Amino acid sequence: MVIGVTFDPLEVKPVQLISGSRTIQGWAAGTPADSQDTLRFAELTGVRPMIETYPLEKAAEAYARMLSGKAEFRVVLTM
Amino acid sequence: MKVAQVPKPGADFQIVDREMPEPGPGHVRIKVQACGVCGSDVLTKEGTWPGIQYPRVPGHEVAGVIDKLGAGVSSWKNGQRVGVGWHGGQDNTCPSCRRGDFRNCSNLKIPGISYDGGYQQYMVAPVEALAAVPEGLTDAEAAPLLCAGITTYNALRHSGAMPGDLVAVLGVGGLGHLGIQFANKFGYKVVAIGRGSESAALAKKLGASVYVDNRATNAVEALQKLGGAQVILATAPSSKAMSELFDGLGPNGSW
Numbered sequence: 001m002v003i004g005v006t007f008d009p010l011e012v013k014p015v016q017l018i019s020g021s022r023t024i025q026g027w028a029a030g031t032p033a034d035s036q037d038t039l040r041f042a043e044l045t046g047v048r049p050m051i052e053t054y055p056l057e058k059a060a061e062a063y064a065r066m067l068s069g070k071a072e073f074r075v076v077l078t079m
Numbered sequence: 080m081k082v083a084q085v086p087k088p089g090a091d092f093q094i095v096d097r098e099m100p101e102p103g104p105g106h107v108r109i110k111v112q113a114c115g116v117c118g119s120d121v122l123t124k125e126g127t128w129p130g131i132q133y134p135r136v137p138g139h140e141v142a143g144v145i146d147k148l149g150a151g152v153s154s155w156k157n158g159q160r161v162g163v164g165w166h167g168g169q170d171n172t173c174p175s176c177r178r179g180d181f182r183n184c185s186n187l188k189i190p191g192i193s194y195d196g197g198y199q200q201y202m203v204a205p206v207e208a209l210a211a212v213p214e215g216l217t218d219a220e221a222a223p224l225l226c227a228g229i230t231t232y233n234a235l236r237h238s239g240a241m242p243g244d245l246v247a248v249l250g251v252g253g254l255g256h257l258g259i260q261f262a263n264k265f266g267y268k269v270v271a272i273g274r275g276s277e278s279a280a281l282a283k284k285l286g287a288s289v290y291v292d293n294r295a296t297n298a299v300e301a302l303q304k305l306g307g308a309q310v311i312l313a314t315a316p317s318s319k320a321m322s323e324l325f326d327g328l329g330p331n332g333s334w
Contacts, residue, residue: 001234001312001333003254005118008318012325020307020330027234029165029226031181035210038229039162043215045264049223050256053113059083059198060092063124066116073253074223075116077083077138079200 002026051076082199084134088126093134100195100203102149109161109204112218114197115140117226118253118316119165128192138197139165139190140226141204142218152206160212163190163197164225168205181207197222224257231258231312235265238310238333242266247298247308248287249324250315251278258312259285270305272298272324293320302327310334 002010002024012024030038042048050073054062059077066075080099083092102108115138122128123137141163145155155161169176169184176184190196190204212221231254240246246267248258255271262269263286270289271282279290291301302308307329313321321334328334 001238001310002321003230003234003312004250004314004316004321006316006318006321010318011322016325020328020332022325022328022331023333024325025333027230027237028182029230030233031166032164032208032210034182034233035162035164035166035225035229038224038232039210039216039221040213041232041261041264042220042224042228043213047228047257047260047264048220049228051219051223053219054116056081056083056198056200057094059094059116062116063092063120066118067121069252071253073256074227076140076219076222077114077116077198078219079111079113079143 049074053078080200082136082195084136084198085124086134088131088133089124097199099201102147102203104150105152106149106203106205107145107152107155107161107209108147109141109143109163109202110146111141111143111197111200111202113142113222114138115222115226120191123191131192135191136195136197136199136202137191138199139163139167139192140222141190141197141202142212142221142225146201155206155209162210162212162221162225163202163204163208164210164229165189167193167208169207227254228257230254231314232261234312235261235310238312240265240267240310243268244309245270245302245305245307245329247272247302247311247324247327249311249313249320251282252314254314256281256285258314259287262286262312270302270308298324299327308332
């Protein structure tokens, strides 16, 4: 399942797909009902994002931190 | 109220004061408590998504509390905790919606792109964009689950992998660290694949049985030694890394 967004082509030969009858599939997020399932499952099982928080006033800094790829792992603005 | 807006494509963020927005029919106003900063906010910041009207407030990982109900809203209450993710509303009339496939609505609205998102103190959203936030999660925890979380959770639960199957997660980052946790809780045997040895301890703590440093080890061989992956969740934003890993799939595997 491909969920990492890129704009360069994937290089896979047809023979790689045919051998083993393998598939490539992309996936986009989901509906708000799926979001609710995600939140409830996370609550139930203890899955949590690792976050770095910034105040709203520092949106530019928070955005730059996200772009740097160095955040561990999700940047969150708090109001 | 304060908002962080993008005045025009490619311009720097501005913090400005605005009038409080009023919720129209079928909409609610949310007092935003937290909003995730996602890679796809670049689409708004740089204007790469077509048709955005500026100034625009980005943000589609929103957690907060309903502050005011618009006319005709009966299924949500003032004071209720809600979240808004990428799916910011469907048109209910396109061929996909008529088949109940709202996710693929051809006029899907996206917060922060189609209308002002969560980088502000109050935002207005249509009711079809709302998800209830459970008690056990803080707002700051819930926010990233509304895009990064749902994407990994929903992809995995539709992947066809069964408990006990070998599932590889490529990338230990914003998406991958959630993908590893969900995959572990779904009962898969999780192989995390990252660059360098420094992610190994974290990947195992998050629930990976095996960590493969694909700088030092051939990840395809490592997966094939374990029987081949039923699913590879490709989170690392690198087409090259994804392509190189394809042969790590087992028979009938999905990638």
